[in-house]
Amino acid sequence: MDPTVKKFFEDWVTTHNDAVFDLYTDEMRRARRAHLLLGLPDAYGRGRLIGDYRRVALFGVDTLIEGKRRDKNRIGVDSEDELKLRFEVSEQIRSLERLKAMAKMYGFDIGRAAENASEAIQWVYFAYLACVKENDGAAISLGRVDAFFDVYIERDLKSGVLDESGAQELIDNFVLKLRLVRHLRPKSYDAIFAGDPIWATCCLGGMRLNGHEPLVTKTSWRFLQTLANMSPAPEPNMTVLWSDRLPESFKKFACAISIASSSIQFISDDLLREAFQSSDVGISCCVSGMELGHTMQYFGARCNLPKLLCYAINGGRDEITGDRVAPPLFHDIPDGVLDYNDVTKRFYAYLEWLAELYVKTMNVIHFSHDRFAYESLFFALMDTECERLMAFGIAGLSVIADSLSAIKYAKVEVIRDEQTGLSVGFDIDGEFPTFGNDDDRVDEIAAEVVERFIGFLRNTPAHRGSTHTLSILTITSNVMYGEATGATPDGREKGVAFAPGANPMHNRDRSGALCSLNSVAKVPYAACRDGISNTFSIAAPSLGKTKKSQVLNLIAMLDGYFDRGAQHLNVNCVDRSVLVDAMAHPDKYPTLTIRVSGYAVNFIRLSRAHQEEVIARTFHDTL
Structure with a gap:
């Protein structure tokens, strides 16, 4: 890159990335650094529009510009929200004019x-x-x-x-x-x-x-x-x-x-x-579904639920680094066989804590993106008053379901490092049902996790009045997420990749293709409107x-x-x-x-x- 251009942007331009990290709290930074919140759109364009x-x-384009001008004239100047929207519509009009000019360079008049x-x-x-x-x-x-x-x-x-x-x-x-x-x-x-x-x-x-x-x-x-x-x-x-x-x-x-x-x-x-x-x-x-021209989405990446379970077992400390990432909500788990009711009480308490932090982190990101990386042409091709969704996500659903199933139906003991006291593995005695075999005992655990999580997310208001949605989707980052996560109670070892999306863990769906599909079909779309x-x-x-x-x-x-x-x-x-x-x-x-x-x-x-x-x-x- 030309050194002059590089210096100009570093010294004189506030980027979306700059703004996000200026606004992040220490708690948000810790969650991001620990890979508890993953793939956040804070260092790249959010997309999803x-x-x-x-x-x-x-x-x-000429008719679209006229429509946006009428919309702008209807927007008042009596509140910060009105002023923000009025400015954004002005940006949309300019972007439509640039679109028309671009097409003219190729010899086309798209004004008509x-x-x-x-x-x-x-x-x-x-x-x-x-x-x-x-x-x-x-x-x-x-x-x-x-x-x-x-x-x-x-x-x-x-x-x-x-x-x-x-x-x-x-x-x-x-x-x-x-x-x-x-x-x-x-x-x-x-x-x-x-x-x-x-x-x-x-x-x-x-x-x-x-x-x-x-x-x-x-x-x-x-x-x-x-x-x-x-x-x-x-x-x-x-x-x-x-x-x-x-x-x-x-x-x-x-x-x-x-x-x-x-x-x-x-x-x-x-x-x-x-x-x-x-x-x-x-x-x-x-x-992710949306009604074209009428709905937009704030992309929210995903959170690492298997790591959160490790935090519940380790009193809020990261299972790999030992850093204090989450608050110490409970006394340490006693030695011996893990009790399902005790572990789930701890896990859901930490899930509620994470949900609030997650929404606030997304609010910071999208406030910054709206201000410093506003996608004016995308929004010019939508209704001025559009429905806003904020899409949150889960990584490792089958790992968390299998882990809780193991604790409930087998006997699981924590193997801890003698010096740090952190979990480094799990001793599993007995069989337990795994997600992907059309077994309600574990499939219902997966459904309960997503239903409770979307409920917790909805407790914290989202940016610009957005509706909270949830996805079970990892892209290909299930590999990176697994690398950042310690051993889990389902027998998965430290660093092993999660299954992608809502898939059963690799080769645990042993009852055939239809049973595997049936398990995934039980994950409720009503709780996961951003997709499964x-x-x-x-x-x-x-x-x-x-x-x-x-x-x-x-x-x-x-x-x-x-x-x-x-x-x-x-x-x-x-x-x-x-x-x-x-x-x-x-x-x-x-x-x-x-x-x-x-x-x-x-x-x-x-x-x-x-x-x-x-x-x-x-x-x-x-x-």
Whole structure:
């Protein structure tokens, strides 16, 4: 970097990062340093916003500017909140003017509405391009454009200015542009979000609000066809909004492409429609629903619940460093077999403490981001008065469920360091049910943890009146989180990676694929409206002996899984031996794509540690 530019920004510009660390309390810093609060958007752009890019094509930028000016004139100057919003709308107007100027550089006038399919797609792309140029947020998602584009394409097909080959080429070219997006990322970013994802999440299909009329169009098929035309790729993050009422032909095509590419995720459209009372819901990042143009989200990363359990066992001290991170809420746990009621009383007391700290930490981060890294164009493409969500997260749900199950159903004693008194391991005598085997004894523990946590979070008001939501999602940072966490009562050793998202711990779901799915489906979406990520891996021959039976079995599996109330499923149809060979011979697998926690990634671009963790996961050999 030019030394003059570097000095200017260091000496004269207050960044979002500067402001956050100026505002952090000592308690927040300790929790962050100890990896109790993880992956916080305090050193990178928060992302998780979806602009309604369709508005640029539908109305033209000039009309959007006029609308924002009217909104500004309606906003008073009698309170700090009004002044803040009035200033933000002024920024939004300026960003729309810059968007128009950018498009003019390429020879296009996007001040007017798009008049044909080519323009509609180009106008939407300009809006998305400007947003990714303005912001380096972790996730910059696309929303849903398949039905919108299809209106223009069908009109052009009927008028004869476009043929079917040309229509597919328009979508191929659009997807190709999305695949080319890159951001400059710090090295520390890759430890949290491996494989350089941008989460250009593209939602396809779904149903109308009445639940009876599908929103599947020819362009929904065209987007999936790009995975065959141009080979599999991680971006855009193809997401099928699933319902058992989708056209059977589309379900077959989506599942066939999924089996062939391992590039598609499936999300329950029925849950999204009910939660948002809208059929125009998109997915931000991985699994987070929001009504396009009407809802925004403050990204809240996640907290480390297995480490918090260690704090409950160690009286608020970090199990690795011995530092006092949490307050000493109880006397030390007595020697001998751990008592379930005593441990859960301690754990939930610490969970309540953490929830308050977590919300306040997010309030600091997003106050700073709003002030020093405001995403003016994103917000220009939303309603001025939008619904605000604040998305919190959990890492290590299956570890915490299995740990509490071990304490309840087996005999668990703490092994302590003689000098420090800290836990270094656990002696487990007896069997205990593990999450992922459709056993209510442990599955109900997982459900109780998330229900109590969201309740604790709601006790502390969130930034700008946001609604609290919760996700069970780790991205690929389950590896880093595990490295920062000591041994846990489920038998997991110090430093071992957590399972991703809401997945059962590696190879503990021993009762087959359907039992594993059933356990995850019991995690209540009502408590986790930010999403519940589940990554499912199975070799294609295990789905069925023929390609036809594989497709039909995957459809039946998805129908049954979502009918039980599940929210999300990544599907990997790949043999473990292929991944092992790709580690040894990456040049043979340039486009090998797999689903991880809520997104897809080029396998050979993962670090060795992340590759090994993926291979260590459960690969089901039977349904």
